[in-house]
Amino acid sequence: xxxxxxxxxxxxxxxxxxxxxCCGPSKVRHEQIDAIVVARDTLLGTSHRKPxxxxxxxxxxxxxxxxxxxxxGWEIVLGNGGSTVFWDIATFGLVRGRSQHAVFGEFSSKFAxxxxxxxxxxxxSVMESDVGTHPTLVAEEGIDVYALTHNETSTGVAMDLRRxxxxxAGSSLVVVDATSAAxxxxxxxxxxxxYYFAPQKCFASDGGLWLAACSPAAVDRINxxxxxxxxxxxxxxxxxxxxxxxxNQTYNTPAVATLVMLNEQLDWMLxxxxxxxxxxxxxxxxxxxxxxADSREWATPFVSNPAERSNVVGTIDLNDAIDxxxxxxxxxxxxxxxxxxxxxxxxxxxxxxxxxxxxPSDVEALTRSVDHVVSALAD
Ligand SMILES: *Cc1c(COP(=O)(O)O)cnc(C)c1O
Numbered sequence: 001x002x003x004x005x006x007x008x009x010x011x012x013x014x015x016x017x018x019x020x021x022c023c024g025p026s027k028v029r030h031e032q033i034d035a036i037v038v039a040r041d042t043l044l045g046t047s048h049r050k051p052x053x054x055x056x057x058x059x060x061x062x063x064x065x066x067x068x069x070x071x072x073g074w075e076i077v078l079g080n081g082g083s084t085v086f087w088d089i090a091t092f093g094l095v096r097g098r099s100q101h102a103v104f105g106e107f108s109s110k111f112a113x114x115x116x117x118x119x120x121x122x123x124x125s126v127m128e129s130d131v132g133t134h135p136t137l138v139a140e141e142g143i144d145v146y147a148l149t150h151n152e153t154s155t156g157v158a159m160d161l162r163r164x165x166x167x168x169a170g171s172s173l174v175v176v177d178a179t180s181a182a183x184x185x186x187x188x189x190x191x192x193x194x195y196y197f198a199p200q201k202c203f204a205s206d207g208g209l210w211l212a213a214c215s216p217a218a219v220d221r222i223n224x225x226x227x228x229x230x231x232x233x234x235x236x237x238x239x240x241x242x243x244x245x246x247x248n249q250t251y252n253t254p255a256v257a258t259l260v261m262l263n264e265q266l267d268w269m270l271x272x273x274x275x276x277x278x279x280x281x282x283x284x285x286x287x288x289x290x291x292x293a294d295s296r297e298w299a300t301p302f303v304s305n306p307a308e309r310s311n312v313v314g315t316i317d318l319n320d321a322i323d324x325x326x327x328x329x330x331x332x333x334x335x336x337x338x339x340x341x342x343x344x345x346x347x348x349x350x351x352x353x354x355x356x357x358x359x360p361s362d363v364e365a366l367t368r369s370v371d372h373v374v375s376a377l378a379d
Contacts, residue, residue: 005330008376010369015334016362022338023153023313023353024180025200025207028261032204035264036257043260048253056259058248063266064213067275070189073216078209079241079250082198083179086210087111090145091118093225093238094175094194094218098122099145102159104134105152106344107177112147120230131345132303132315134159139166146174150181153201154342156315156351157308161187169193170217183265184282184312184356186275193218202278202312204357205261209254214242269356278356279311285354285363286311292367298322298374302349314352315341322374324348330373336366 020027036044043052061076079089091114101112103126115124125143129135134157137146146167151158158181163174173193181187182195183202189195196212199205214222219242226232226239234240235251244251269278290309293299293316302315318324327350328340341349350370354363 003376003379005326005373005377006333008330008333008373010330010334010336010372014365014368014372016336016365016369017359018362019331019334019336020338021336021353021358021366023201023342023351026202026204026353026355027357028204029265029268029357031268032261032264035260039257039260044256046256048256049249053256053259054248056256056263057245057250057254060211060259060263060266061245061248063263063270064211067183067266067269068187068189068195068213069275070213073219074189075214075219075242075246076211077214077238077242077245078211078254079244080209080235080252080254082207082210083177083196084110085236086196086212087114089210089236089238089241090175090194091115091121092230092232092236093222094145094173095121096144096221096225098124098142099147099175100125100127100137100140100143100164101147102135102137102149103128104149104155104157105131106154106342107179108147108149108152111177115147131155132157133305134308137164139164144172146172148174148176150176150178150185150187150195151310151312153180153313154345155302156310156313157303158185158310158312159308161191163191173215173218173221175218180312180355183269183275183278184354185310186279189213189215193221199258199262199265201353202282202355202357203262203265204355205265206255206258209258209262265357281356281358281360282311282354284360285358286314288360288363289314289316289352289354289367296371302347312354314354315347316350316352318348318350320348322348322377324350326377327370327373330377331369334369336369339366
């Protein structure tokens with residue numbers, strides 16, 4: 001008789017010190033919660049229009065600028081609603097007429113759908129590839145926004161960010177969904193105009209905010225559309241967000257505790273060595289995870305091209321004899337959480353968040369724990 005997953009006990013010495021491997025919300029470091037406790041009398045419960053909270057917003061903006069080593073003229077813009085809301089904001093305030101999208105999973109498809117549904121925009125051009133790979137964008141007449149996704153969280157595919165061949169900086173914008181990549185993967189500002197994300201992945205905070213690093217060309221586009229007659233709901237108006245952000249404010253009340261957590265994570269990254277260091281931690285975790293999967297008969301990295309494998313979200317297929325749901329159930333019973341495949345992908349797969357906050361040694365411990373579970377399930 002096979003063991004019931006929930007009855008498997010993983011020996012303590014094999015288990016990770018922290019069992020949180022979710023791909024978002026992701027593991028929050030204890031120091032981030034301590035920062036909230038420190039803020040309890042000074043920041044929490046005070047006006048977001050007064051210096052303490054405005055200075056916090058200003059600190060987050062300048063630390064992101066520093067982390068990404070942004071050239072002069074870039075602006076960090078922020079507002080409420082997370083990355084999903086930013087897609088709608090972009091349809092109103094970034095796309096002039098028509099966009100082209102690299103679609104290779106759930107998240108990248110959603111921005112394309114938002115643009116297709118916007119009555120004031122032309123039909124988007126969609127470049128699609130099979131899940132587990134990514135497509136390449138090509139210059140196309142009449143396209144003013146090229147939409148990329150740095151890391152497709154649903155499949156564990158990452159892409160190098162480059163302006164599509166045949167396009168030049170200034171005429172069209174490269175707009176990147178970096179929700180699960182920002183802080184964990186490297187990129188070059190010369191190849192990008194808008195790099196947007198929410199803070200609940202590599203920045204290990206709560207969700208609900210969106211932040212966007214905007215190049216001078218993107219700022220020009222925001223101002224151009226912002227002074228055009230196009231109707232824009234005020235809460236989705238990128239020009240309104242830009243004007244507030246440059247004053248270290250948001251249009252409406254932000255989640256102050258989330259900003260405190262984000263600020264603490266930025267301090268941790270910057271004090272430790274910046275993006276080279278934080279992305280290096282994820283790279284170390286990824287090398288461990290994919291190396292382990294390659295060395296097991298019954299496990300295979302889902303993304304076949306090693307160059308497209310993500311360092312922040314690892315997807316590992318298991319062979320049919322092993323039920324990934326049973327493996328996840330056994331892990332969960334032992335406090336190792338959220339290793340399940342993306343629900344809509346429907347594969348017999350483990351998916352592992354390897355954001356900078358996750359200790360590389362805990363990813364190694366996870367692989368030992370999976371080995372134990374797989375052999376116990378076969379007993
Ligand atoms: C998580 C995620 C989103 C959605 O972010 P929300 O803040 O929940 O809207 C969008 N894109 C990618 C690539 C993501 O990983």
